[in-house]
Amino acid sequence: MRLLSLLIFFIPVIVLGQSPHGDLKGNDCIVCHSPDTWQVDSKTIKFDHSVTNFKLLGSHKTVDCSTCHTDLVFKGTKKECSDCHNSVHAGTLSDDCTSCHNTNSWLISNTNEMHRRSRFPLLGAHQTADCSSCHAGYENLQFQVLKTECFACHSNTFNSAQNPNHVASGFSKDCLVCHDANSKSWSGANFNHDFFPLVGGHRLPNCFSCHTNSSFTGLSKACYSCHQPDYEGTLNPNHVQANFPKECQTCHTINGWTPAEFNHNLTQFPLTGRHIQVQCSSCHTSGYSGTPTDCNSCHSADFNATQNPNHISTGFPRDCQTCHTTLGWTPAQFEHDAPYFPIYTGRHRNEWNNCNDCHTNPADFKSFSCINCHEHNKTDMDNEHRGVNGYVYDSRDCLRCHPNGEERHQKNDRIDKTGNKIDLDNLKLFTTRSFSKERTANG
Numbered sequence: 001m002r003l004l005s006l007l008i009f010f011i012p013v014i015v016l017g018q019s020p021h022g023d024l025k026g027n028d029c030i031v032c033h034s035p036d037t038w039q040v041d042s043k044t045i046k047f048d049h050s051v052t053n054f055k056l057l058g059s060h061k062t063v064d065c066s067t068c069h070t071d072l073v074f075k076g077t078k079k080e081c082s083d084c085h086n087s088v089h090a091g092t093l094s095d096d097c098t099s100c101h102n103t104n105s106w107l108i109s110n111t112n113e114m115h116r117r118s119r120f121p122l123l124g125a126h127q128t129a130d131c132s133s134c135h136a137g138y139e140n141l142q143f144q145v146l147k148t149e150c151f152a153c154h155s156n157t158f159n160s161a162q163n164p165n166h167v168a169s170g171f172s173k174d175c176l177v178c179h180d181a182n183s184k185s186w187s188g189a190n191f192n193h194d195f196f197p198l199v200g201g202h203r204l205p206n207c208f209s210c211h212t213n214s215s216f217t218g219l220s221k222a223c224y225s226c227h228q229p230d231y232e233g234t235l236n237p238n239h240v241q242a243n244f245p246k247e248c249q250t251c252h253t254i255n256g257w258t259p260a261e262f263n264h265n266l267t268q269f270p271l272t273g274r275h276i277q278v279q280c281s282s283c284h285t286s287g288y289s290g291t292p293t294d295c296n297s298c299h300s301a302d303f304n305a306t307q308n309p310n311h312i313s314t315g316f317p318r319d320c321q322t323c324h325t326t327l328g329w330t331p332a333q334f335e336h337d338a339p340y341f342p343i344y345t346g347r348h349r350n351e352w353n354n355c356n357d358c359h360t361n362p363a364d365f366k367s368f369s370c371i372n373c374h375e376h377n378k379t380d381m382d383n384e385h386r387g388v389n390g391y392v393y394d395s396r397d398c399l400r401c402h403p404n405g406e407e408r409h410q411k412n413d414r415i416d417k418t419g420n421k422i423d424l425d426n427l428k429l430f431t432t433r434s435f436s437k438e439r440t441a442n443g
Contacts, residue, residue, distance in 0.1 A: 022073040040065065054079050058103030092142045120148045124182045150175035157186065164207060169216045196221055200254035223248035230257065237281065242288045269293045273326030295320035302329065309355060313363045341405065348405045370398040 019029075031046045033039065042064060049056045054077075068084055069077055078084075081097035093100070100114055108114065111131070115122045122129075132138040134146060134153060151158060151173040158166050158173060171178075178189040196202075204210065210219065210226060224231060224246040231239050231246060244251075251260040262280075264271040269291075271278075283298055284291055296303060296318040303311050303318060323332040336343050343352060352373070356362060360369045370376065371393070378393050385391040388401075 020072040022075055059105070060103055088141050090140070090142050092137065092144050120146075124180070125184050126181075150179075164211070164216070169211075171216065201256050202254055222246075223252075237284075237288075242284070244288060274328055275326050295324075309362055309365070314365050341399070341403075346405050347407075368395055368399075370395040370402075 027047070034041060034044070042062065080095075082095045085097060087093070087095060087097075100108055112122050112127055135143050137144055146152065154175060158171075158175070164171075178191045179186060180190065191207075198204070207216070219225070227248055231244075231248070237244075251262045280288075299320055300318075303316075303320070309316075323334050337345055342348060343358075352358060355365070357373060358368045358370075359365050360372060361367045371381075376398075381393055382391075391397070
């Protein structure tokens with residue numbers, strides 16, 4: 001009887017001494033089991049699951065061990081989500097549940113963030129759109145791979161658009177050409193018009209200001225193609241009669257029709273001096289083409305009216321630029337020193353007041369007088385030149401011997417500064433540019 005009792009006592013000990021959990025060395029039974037009932041209470045369990053390289057987070061903390069560990073051997077349990085959780089997405093999504101879900105709940109609260117990592121980040125109105133708007137199998141939790149082009153979802157919107165009619169206008173089906181993906185609506189479209197910048201006066205209220213036939217292709221960039229009525233209706237000046245060029249940008253800018261400015265420097269007659277301030281019609285009395293560029297064409301009245309000296313009676317040349325500049329009629333200056341006689345330099349500088357001091361005959365500037373200005377009385381000059389071969393008491397002879405106005409007797413021939421002999425009998429008519437002693441001081 002005593003032997004039977006001992007056998008009964010030792011059998012449980014032997015059975016209990018052989019763990020059904022396999023190789024769990026170093027773990028005492030009380031880590032998981034209650035010493036009173038041998039039951040496992042998930043609330044009081046002391047086993048550190050993080051040592052298994054599968055830390056229990058979220059809902060996994062409250063799951064019964066047997067849910068994942070289907071037998072009492074814990075070693076070798078698989079760690080992938082799909083090993084425990086069957087996908088309801090019918091293969092339309094990745095088997096990696098963590099790409100969308102977390103351990104707290106199967107519900108998804110970060111749809112936008114999830115989409116940001118996909119091929120199609122949610123922007124603008126897409127951020128608040130219902131998933132079923134794009135994913136037809138959403139009710140069955142199926143998310144088939146969709147195209148990312150706008151037209152794939154918005155073809156009906158494209159085809160039904162009337163302002164403007166996208167189909168009739170041949171618009172691109174790439175919605176992003178005109179619409180902003182960040183926008184909350186279709187309105188406020190902004191087409192990139194860089195090929196013809198819409199700035200200045202071209203910043204028009206709507207597209208139909210230029211695209212009058214609801215056609216958005218084939219328009220000419222030439223100003224005249226749109227502004228022919230403006231060109232033909234302009235009367236100040238009349239563009240048609242004046243035969244103005246039809247390249248509006250020649251005079252106008254895109255900022256507006258006025259003020260208009262023609263770059264006269266691009267022509268054969270650049271505007272300088274006083275010409276810059278003159279009204280166009282003052283010169284272009286008969287149109288804007290074929291206008292002569294010589295001074296006399298515009299200034300013949302000035303030439304004819306001039307009396308100091310009288311240009312007509314003296315036979316002055318009509319090349320106004322010989323004496324005048326575009327800065328104004330006065331002061332005028334003729335190059336007298338080098339080709340004729342030094343009056344702006346040398347001994348004669350500041351010794352005369354006006355042209356008539358020397359040119360005593362205002363009707364003939366070929367003639368001149370030396371003996372009227374100096375103490376050149378004939379008696380004294382005859383005595384001073386006694387013995388001078390060929391001496392004659394005459395201004396022209398004075399110039400022969402004194403070509404530079406110096407007192408020293410010089411050669412009989414008038415020699416200019418280039419070394420050439422001057423024929424005094426065929427002196428060219430000359431004019432003068434200054435008629436005051438003050439002006440000649442600057443000669």
